[in-house]
Amino acid sequence: MRLxxxxxxxxxxxxxxxxxxxxxxxxxxxxxxxxxxxxSQGPLDxxxxxxxxxxLEEFVNKRSLRRVDHFSKMAILGSYLAxxxxxxxxxxxxxxxxIIATGYGAARTTYTLLDxxxxxxxxxxxxxxxxxxxxxxxxxGVSTLLDITGPGLTVSQFEMSVASALITARCWLEEGSxxxxxxxxxxxxxxxxGYCWHRFFGERATSAHxxxxxxxxxxxxxxxxxxxxxxxxxxxxxxxxxxxxxxAHLGMVEQYTEGPDGDNTxxxxxADGHRExxxxxxxxxxxxxxTACYTPxxxxxxTGPAFDIAIAALSIKSGKVFPxxxxxxxxxxxxxxxxxxxxxxxxxxxxxxxxxxxGTVTLKA
Amino acid sequence: xxxxxxxxxxxxxxLKLEEITPEEIEDDAPLFGEGLGLDSLxxxxxxxxxxxxxxxxxxxxxxxxxxxxxxxxLAAYVEQRQTQ
Amino acid sequence: xxxxxxxxxxxxCVCAPGNNLPECMESLFRGERNFGAPTRFVSDNAAAFPxxxxxxxxxxxxTRNTPVIxxxxxxxxxxxxxxxxxxxxxxxxxxxxxxxxxxxxTVGCVMNNETFYRAYLKGQDPDMADITRFLQSNxxxxxxxxxxLTGPCQTIVNAxxxxxxxxxxxxxxxxxxxxxxxxxxxxxEMSHVACTGFASLMITDSSPCKPFDRDRKGLNLGxxxxxxxxxxxxxxxxRRKGARAFVLGSGASCDAxxxxxxxxxxxxxxxxxxxxxxxxxxxxxxxxxxxxxxxGTQDNDRVExxxxxxxxxxVPFLSTKGYTGHTLGAAGAIExxxxxxxxxxxxxxxxxxxxxxxxQLGVSPAEREMEIRGAVAVSESLAFGxxxxxxxxxxxxxxx
Numbered sequence: 001m002r003l004x005x006x007x008x009x010x011x012x013x014x015x016x017x018x019x020x021x022x023x024x025x026x027x028x029x030x031x032x033x034x035x036x037x038x039x040s041q042g043p044l045d046x047x048x049x050x051x052x053x054x055x056l057e058e059f060v061n062k063r064s065l066r067r068v069d070h071f072s073k074m075a076i077l078g079s080y081l082a083x084x085x086x087x088x089x090x091x092x093x094x095x096x097x098x099i100i101a102t103g104y105g106a107a108r109t110t111y112t113l114l115d116x117x118x119x120x121x122x123x124x125x126x127x128x129x130x131x132x133x134x135x136x137x138x139x140x141g142v143s144t145l146l147d148i149t150g151p152g153l154t155v156s157q158f159e160m161s162v163a164s165a166l167i168t169a170r171c172w173l174e175e176g177s178x179x180x181x182x183x184x185x186x187x188x189x190x191x192x193x194g195y196c197w198h199r200f201f202g203e204r205a206t207s208a209h210x211x212x213x214x215x216x217x218x219x220x221x222x223x224x225x226x227x228x229x230x231x232x233x234x235x236x237x238x239x240x241x242x243x244x245x246x247x248a249h250l251g252m253v254e255q256y257t258e259g260p261d262g263d264n265t266x267x268x269x270x271a272d273g274h275r276e277x278x279x280x281x282x283x284x285x286x287x288x289x290x291t292a293c294y295t296p297x298x299x300x301x302x303t304g305p306a307f308d309i310a311i312a313a314l315s316i317k318s319g320k321v322f323p324x325x326x327x328x329x330x331x332x333x334x335x336x337x338x339x340x341x342x343x344x345x346x347x348x349x350x351x352x353x354x355x356x357x358x359g360t361v362t363l364k365a
Numbered sequence: 366x367x368x369x370x371x372x373x374x375x376x377x378x379x380l381k382l383e384e385i386t387p388e389e390i391e392d393d394a395p396l397f398g399e400g401l402g403l404d405s406l407x408x409x410x411x412x413x414x415x416x417x418x419x420x421x422x423x424x425x426x427x428x429x430x431x432x433x434x435x436x437x438x439l440a441a442y443v444e445q446r447q448t449q
Numbered sequence: 450x451x452x453x454x455x456x457x458x459x460x461x462c463v464c465a466p467g468n469n470l471p472e473c474m475e476s477l478f479r480g481e482r483n484f485g486a487p488t489r490f491v492s493d494n495a496a497a498f499p500x501x502x503x504x505x506x507x508x509x510x511x512t513r514n515t516p517v518i519x520x521x522x523x524x525x526x527x528x529x530x531x532x533x534x535x536x537x538x539x540x541x542x543x544x545x546x547x548x549x550x551x552x553x554x555t556v557g558c559v560m561n562n563e564t565f566y567r568a569y570l571k572g573q574d575p576d577m578a579d580i581t582r583f584l585q586s587n588x589x590x591x592x593x594x595x596x597x598l599t600g601p602c603q604t605i606v607n608a609x610x611x612x613x614x615x616x617x618x619x620x621x622x623x624x625x626x627x628x629x630x631x632x633x634x635x636x637x638e639m640s641h642v643a644c645t646g647f648a649s650l651m652i653t654d655s656s657p658c659k660p661f662d663r664d665r666k667g668l669n670l671g672x673x674x675x676x677x678x679x680x681x682x683x684x685x686x687x688r689r690k691g692a693r694a695f696v697l698g699s700g701a702s703c704d705a706x707x708x709x710x711x712x713x714x715x716x717x718x719x720x721x722x723x724x725x726x727x728x729x730x731x732x733x734x735x736x737x738x739x740x741x742x743x744x745g746t747q748d749n750d751r752v753e754x755x756x757x758x759x760x761x762x763x764v765p766f767l768s769t770k771g772y773t774g775h776t777l778g779a780a781g782a783i784e785x786x787x788x789x790x791x792x793x794x795x796x797x798x799x800x801x802x803x804x805x806x807x808x809q810l811g812v813s814p815a816e817r818e819m820e821i822r823g824a825v826a827v828s829e830s831l832a833f834g835x836x837x838x839x840x841x842x843x844x845x846x847x848x849x
Contacts, residue, residue, distance in 0.1 A: 040574045066381040110559055114566050122493045122645045123416050127409040130646030131708050135558060135606035140834030143703040151701035152836050154606045156558040164603045171621035199577050251599050405710055409651050426651050
């Protein structure tokens, strides 16, 4: 069963909204900002694609957001933008379900909670921070503000979160207990994550500024954060400017078999500059020539695939493939420069983990 | 700073009531429901704040219920326990 | 059997009452409550809040998982081994099928190691082993790796309803034909951060919890894991395996009300329970009992009992959290497995911790062990953030 994409909302390093994403795709450029990592040798600079959720105040008054953390703010903003884009802000949402995919959850609040008691003692633990630190707080926040009373789910599967969660979204719509699903993916950057990058990737972590994803032997990842939300419904034949999600699949790279449109599909590769995934991507790419990659526009985050889905939807809407903003064009460097969608209109978004797990989400016009 | 003034400042800052000034919080106005409009999650956060800023322990929510009615009640609760 | 029914061909469970399901059930029916001061972490206030720990340190559990994994991951595998063994499947037979894994957890997906963080705050360089272990310990991924499974893999973090939602999700995957088999369940280890967090909300009891009791003061935390093997009828009949039970129907909803408090009228639970019963095709008079969420908090027990009183009047209900503590992400699966075992036994144990009816509730849980009438039961969960998950289970028996 195909899932119609009725609307979408995005916020990330490229800015806020699909126009900002389209603009970044056209210019082929997005610059990260500087952050500081606390290390035992003193502070080090790190580049980060930060997401600014301040536009949320266009939709929700500040007072209602007083306890809401950055993770939930990005989710709420993505939700409002997606519903607005779908023309569904005024509709009843009692038959809408909600799913959020996240790699690390409300990471900043995890540490805000620890800050409140880990040095000073248990009695100082903040109940508000605790309540916000549970991964499903974002679904709670969105559903409360938008009165979404169908089923709710938060899925956490690192890089496979998006593909995994979409499998369930599809089942919900197939089952018929909901008529639409507000599907989103959120991940945030936090200081501890920056520190972990410094420890795992050393100098390459803090010097990385321009991602070079198709240079698969290089550690060039730049951390990113953001939210990507979609209003999904059963394909009732009405069609959508953004096309449909045909399929979401999880498996292993070595077992991947081509779909029926294999030759006539363009693959959006979710390689995001992590060297330890390089070998697995090489294996996948050896069989595929029509590829594109957009991770330099939003950075490296477990739920990056949702940005690729948004870009695929924008490609379907515009009828063209945007040039990949990459230094080294990779094996498929001819195809994406042509700028045309394949005849099948099929785009497959691919994400591979460092263990060779493969998540694919296929869109079609 | 009096206990009441300190309480107002802490509540505004820690509960992130940014748009309110201490002067706008009336001493006898309800804190929960109407008035300031705080809820059950704010109540338990205030319990932690009393511990943090006044070293006053609230042993149960029932015990705290009376105290949390207003700034006046809260200040009286704190002052009573601080002399103990 | 309704066409939407999904078979449960194997079950496994580990929690404070016991290391496997038979041990747990014997303990429950003996009325034992294995609580104590926490031993798995050091607390400022160790004696303050009793917890329900799993005695086993799991050191002797043999797994193929060569990277070191968290205790939550180990608990997941313990329950998985029992469930798979119970189902008559093994590694070979699993590898030849499309097998999905769906697990619920709360603690298992949060990187909140205090030793690591304290060292980081102090400007030191902590050992990265804690981070590496966390990255290797996603519960569903741990199970999938152990058995070389390549079907859909999903860890659900829906707070207290996580594993009820995981079992429900597994049934949907089977019904939509994307899996032949789903290993569905949940796991959560005892966590100092969780204990501290719940205490800060002032909803923990400093004595053993009293679900639905007039004098209840809150919950106790517990740890554990449980798993069910869900199987499509095609595969089950082909290998002539009897079902221990069937998931006849399920329902889920959001209260859309508050970050921590349930909707005062239980509107979300009413909807989820209604949908579960409707989708199961049973009538309320066929329901033998309800395994309630029953945490022992003022809010949960008041709201939940109100819904049960209105929608299932006269149907016996109990909370088993007086035996297990609140196992967070594992609770739904543990209680589903207990529900299956109670249906088979034809009896439910008393609702542990209950002595005094609460006149405000108007209903009381099972005050003593009792015989149940009927083959159908309900297991339900209400979570922080307003999630409600409900399963309707019917006893199995026989190959077809």
